Amino acid sequence: MGEETIAAISTAYGSAGVGIIRISGDDAATIADKAFKSKSGKKISEQATYRIIYGHILNEEKQFVDEALALTMWAPGSFTGEDVVELQCHGGITVLKKVLEIVLKAGARLAEPGEFSQRAFLNGRLDLSQAEAIIELINAKTETAANVAAKHLQGVLSSEIKKCRQAILELIASLEADLDFPEEDFARLSPEEIDSYLIKVETTMKTMLHSFTSGRIIREGLKVALIGQPNVGKSSLLNTLLKTKRAIVTDVPGTTRDTIEEYYNLGGIPLLLIDTAGIRESEDPVEKIGVQKTKEIVEQADLVLYILDLKSGVTSEDQAFLSQLPTEKVLIVGNKIDLVSGEEGKIRKKIKKKLVNYRFLLISATEKIGIQELEKEIKNMFFAEKWEIKDKVFLTNLRHKTALDKALATLASARHSIASGLPSDFILIDLKSCLDFLGEITGETVDEEVINQIFSQFCLGK
Template sequence: MLYNDSIVALATPSGAGAIAIIRISGEEAITIGNSVFQSIKGKDLTQQKTHTLHLGHIIDNNKTLDEVLVSIFKGPNSYTGENTIEISCHGSTYIQQQIIQLLLRKGCRMANPGEFTLRAFLNGKLDLSQAEAVADLISSDNEASHQIAMQQMRGGFSNEIAKLREELLNFASLIELELDFAEEDVEFADRSQFHELLNRIEFVLKRLIDSFAVGNVIKNGIPVAIVGEPNVGKSTLLNALLNEERAIVSEIAGTTRDTIEDELVIGGIGFRFIDTAGIRETQDVVESIGIKKTFEKIEQAQVVVFLFDSSEFKISGLKLKVELEKIKNQFPLKPLVIIGNKADKLTEMEIQNIKTEIPEILLISAKEKLGVEELKNQLLSFVNTGALRNNETIVTNTRHYDSLLKALDEIQKVKYGLETNLSSDLMALDIREALYQFGMITGQVTNDELLGNIFANFCIGK
């Protein structure tokens, strides 16, 4: 597909609002805009400087559609690298559609999803990882995901990868040169320096790969399953965490028949809480299905909150320990937070007895909202935010993660070849593959299918 025609799209959310912005990009964007715009001072948009604003009206034949403000951005000093104008009009959906239809008749076509950012990439304004960060920035819904997207959009991740790729490319050139002089049996690449470089690249790649565990949960939120027997206060706890009546609370055991989910941001990190059906033996078919779903949600969750009625500990303490061991054995790798609810009903002696029996317990009263903040702090402690605080590069994109894994595998092959005196031609193959994977991240290596998959997930006006 050619990307030199003029495209138009609504750059603000669809629907009525105070104002709307309609964006046009392409070689003829300013000319097309000028053909429908009548400046209040008689200005010709094609003769105006870049990065200027102009007040006037959009005219369709002799009909005035709206009073607007037009912004001019001349290529290459624009977001897309092309001539671009943005029309700020009133937010009526009728006005928006009338202006867009007029521009389509004047020679524009509707932009595809992400096509403005795609053009920015094709015109060298952004590399591919920066372009993907644009979508992450738009969808960021908490402080941490916003911070990571901003760092990636500014080129933090790209710069790190580009530096590694350049150093590896320099040595690759020397290795390739050796192949041209194979009969002379000479070495142009210093093997000791090459080994040091490979160790450094391996170290950085492993750090970036490890960061994905944190980056993925920051980007997508951390699923937390709240489990326990019926009527211990799971729904009350969810309501206390969210500070709203999200789940139905009742004295009747088995009220929650299905899972209820909602999100909460704690310390800039998104958590997705899942209130599950109470776990117990039951003949109720519907409740049994809910209990089955509970175990499915525990499987999907990254943290499990086990809630029990602490006021019943004297009676059901032994049964409780059996249930805890069952969950620990079934899900040994998942962090387990053990919470005793209804602690406001306990005496000091009972509190000490429970803490002696279960040292890691957190006693709360969900109904009175006592201990809820301590629970939030404990959940936050499961997230390693050290890299975030230190402004280190954190990988959040699955495509990048996959390429980093493949690049690391190739680098380790090169290291093995260097240590076992493998011939230069075989090592060169592994180096080329590592360079290819680096290029896949930044977009130095692309194909239409890759670009289509990435930009199809963008919103239309971006």
């Protein structure tokens, strides 16, 4: 293939039982033979594909460095589509760096971030959306996110995109045949038939596009800010949801001065819970910074859990702060219900009167009262119905959404041309643009700069 042979540590940095050095390229076997000596004396280059042999890693002076297993995967049946050797050593980072150094001195080049996956794409082992699914799978924060990424890696999204491209391609062929061979006697599509054909493709694409809101949350999670005045129980709620004492809780107002961020799995939805400094006027410069940071976080949050102390009720400060926020992204959480037992009815009426049009519920963070109801309400705010991961394609990548938006715009333009009675040439221009935008998702029509940018975001060794 003429490509340089590359190598990198493919396992996470840190202590582990096993660490892997991956080597890929035409000279993978030759380079590996310089670093590895099998117990049997047989060279790696003499092994069949998909074989594992035991031996030792030796440095340039033939001194022992580590025990290892060498795994062979010859082209085209490897991840990259090239000859690949993986040296499986002990997982200490010092050992792995030493083995990698030996491999690089033997003739390999250190791989760039994502270069193994990029070679898999360039060699036709994966399309671009499948390659992007690798990093989604690695970074998945919940089992649901991992399942969606795995489906993308298997090509479920690619398959739907390719079906749409094929349908557009067939229509382009029919229209071009009509233009190129006007004298030929074959069945021609009427404008109504063309429009009906495009509506079917458009419906499929809109269904995928509609899934992006849920898909983005599955992949990235919801950013949930815990907001309220000092000592209302924000940190207690964080600890209760996480089922661990993550934040310091005291009776002293202003204990939390900086933000605390932790991921929490809510039925497959990764929630980034952000415990913030209590909102109040303060002369303390550190606390002032914390309050300003809280206001910035509120702007970025998908959901604000505004926590009230039910003993104090709704204050003018609460009303003033809430008036700056859109009601649809706020859930009022009345805390310490255990301390006002028997007064729930009165409390609900007061909250409804002072905070009109806000969702609210009552809990006790310390006694774990109402926590399940809170979790259910968060789900209901963002998901009207239960996901069925098994039977649905979720769009999770903003790049894919942008390309699909553009593809749908060109279909709308093509349908407008049909409705206006314009000739087929105008329709073809839009259909070919649609084909290109869909091809950007799978990588068939994307430029090299975009490809390099995508793979540069991958981790080293992948």
